[in-house]
Structure formats: structure tokens, C-alpha cells
Amino acid sequence: MGGYSQVPVLKDVSFSVNDGELVGLIGLNGAGKSTTINHIIGLLSPFKGRIAINGVSITDDSEKYKSQIAYIPETPILYDELTLKEHLELTITAYGLDKEKAWEKANHLLEIFRLDNKLEWFPANFSKGMKQKVMITCAFMTEAKLFIIDEPFYGLDPIAVHDLLMEIENVKNNGAAVLMSTHVLDTAEKYCDKFVLLANGQVKANGTLDELRALNDGKDQTLDDIYLSLAKDTDNG
Template structure:
């Protein structure tokens, strides 16, 4: 599980996160929701180790980055908003590199890899280079790479951007499979209709603080609207922003 305790952080002395705390339990999908600038990307960058917290603690299955950097990072599968691939490597070489870097048992994982490649219709493109891929295809490569490492924590930043409806349905099914395996999943997205259906709980960030957290029913109670959708709650945050 992911545990964030009293996290304070930001960029080059620019304070963004102001004492935030939340958990993502094993087998749970938590949606990280908030307006632009609320601190979602900063939170993700702190978790994956691109930023060093000013204060607070982040652990995955009880291990922090300071305890054991390699063991901590091996537990994370990350699907970024913007795909990042090496132009000089083919798809096959990308996947081989990921499996070697994470010490994945390649023979034991081959059937799973073949299934993912077929599911996302990339099985006939193993010798293609990233310059031949559309943005959606690049995003599918990032999804496959993140799942191949069999992470304890899967972090997904805007997973639906660039994906066609069939790929979105396939990804949704895979996330359900990951939950069933016990993977903790943190997903940041603005596609609120999908998030409302997929997520078990939500963490609402607002101006670098946790404004609210809980399942949809609990959020409705916090925001005082028994019939509110996740989109309604998001709009309530917008009104709060305008009043400050």
C-alpha cells in the first residue's frame, strides 16, 4: 500500500503541497482529483522520487525512498500523461530494456506480454520505432511497460488522453485485474465520468491541501449535496476558487 504522511513539498522553494496525508490500500483504485495547479502532478513527482519532500514521509509497503532507493522504485509502475520513449529503440527493444532493468523473469512473463501486445494491437509492430507510432500507440507502450514490472503501486497520470474508446475499455478491464491481484492504484484524471465509475475512493486536492477524501457518498456529505456527481463536486471546487 501507499502511505503519505504530512507531506510538504514543491519546486525550488516554491511551496505547493501543504501537509497532505492519504493512503492507497492494496487492491484499491483511488482517484486524485483537483483543479489545475492543485498539486496533483507535484504529489505524483514526490511519490516517484523526482522531487524530495521538504517534510513528511512516503512509504510503499512500509519502505521509503530513504530506506532503500532500489527496492522502493521497483515497486512502482508509472504511466505518465505524456509518453516518453527512446527514438532509437524499437518497441521490442523498449520492452526488453524495461524487463532487464526491473529484473523481470522474461520467459515466465512472455505469455502475459504477448497478451498485452495483442490486446492493444501492437503485436505486429515490435520492430517499429517511436517515430512510427501515434500518440495513442505510444501511450499503449507506456501502459504495457508499467504493467510488465508487476508493481505493488501503479500510478497513472491522465491515462485516457490519446486512447481510442476500445483501448480505454481494455485499460479499464486491466485495472480491474490489477485490483484483483492486490495492486494499489493511484489515478489522476480530468475524465470525471470515467473516474466516478472506476474509483473506490477519491482524494480531492485544492490549493495544495487535501480538501476532502472518501468514496462518492462520503464526498456528497462533505460538500452538502446528496445527489452530487463527481463533476458537480469538481464544479463546487471551481466556485470555491473564485471566492478566494
């Protein structure tokens, strides 16, 4: 249970994201997605309950907990006075990464996202999509155990969306867990292994697409169909 001040927004929210798994966090505006993410990354503290990554909670060991997370926010957050190269150097320092390996990863990502000739650029020179690509590069050059990606597709061109999905697949194959919040349900349906459907701060359904269909009595329903049905039931109930 958690929220802002003493007002509970989340009510007994419980789910897990396993290694090598992409879980889609699905919900309408106000469903509790951002509040859930803010609790996981440590910006909010739960009123009760426990959040753990590989058995470690933020109260057990804050540094160890946070070092396992790479977070890509919905709105890119960059430092105006730092170049792209300096953002990457800051990431290496913050995560205590091996410089040679980290730059090898970074250069690979910079090439994929067509940023390799912009290392000396400042954020003021970047479009929203380019800023998003900088955030993606900084996240995926780490060795995080849990990647949290909030509404990643807005501002990205179709090629960049494809490249991001391929990088998600790569970190999954290397054993990382990925939690992705999105409104783009057709893409989520295609790429996510499991789903957590939130409405009014509660988990209304949790599982694979087939498991959600079984709960909703519809063999051929899309993720969009299932969520709309659950959301309507919640509004009526």
C-alpha cells in the same frame, strides 16, 4: 509538504492508496496533482513528511522503493533508437523480471492493445495513442505494487480506454494499488473506489463518492458537482 526549489506547492497533503484499490487524484490545472505524483515517484523530495510504499520510503531503500512502482506519464516517454521489442526487454531488465513470465504478460497486452505485429517498429512510426499503449504495456507487464497513471485517457480511442480500465481491474484483483490522475470525472466516478480532491496544493476531500457527498450535503451529486463546489469554495476562501 513539498514543491519546487524552496517554494511550497503542497501543504500537508496526506492520503493513502490501499492494496486492491483504485484512487482517483482529482484537481484543476495547478491544483498540485503533478507535483504530488513527482514526489511519489521520487523526482522531488518533500520538505517535510514521509512517503512510503509497504512501509519503505525512498530514503530507507531507494531501489526497493522504486521497484514497487510502475508509472505511466501523461506524455509518453520512449527511446527513439529502441524498437517496441527492445523497450519491453529494457523493462524486463530494469525490473529484474522472469523473462518467460514477463513475455507471457507482454504478449497478452500487445494483443489486447493491437501492437503484437509492431514489435520491430520504432517510436517514430507510432501515433500518440500507440505510444501511450506502449507505455501501458511496459507498466502492466511488471509486478508493481503501486501503479501511478497520469491522465491516461487523452490520445486513447474508446476501445483502448476500455481495455486499460480492464487491465487496472486485473491488477487490483491481484492486490496492487492504483493511483490515477484524471480530468475525465465521469469515468473516474464510475471506476474509482475512492477519490482525493486537490485544490491549491491541499487535500480538500478524501474518501468514497458517498463520503464526499456527505461532506458536501448532496445525496445525488456527481463527482463533477462536488469538485466544482469545492473548487469555488477554495477560490472564494
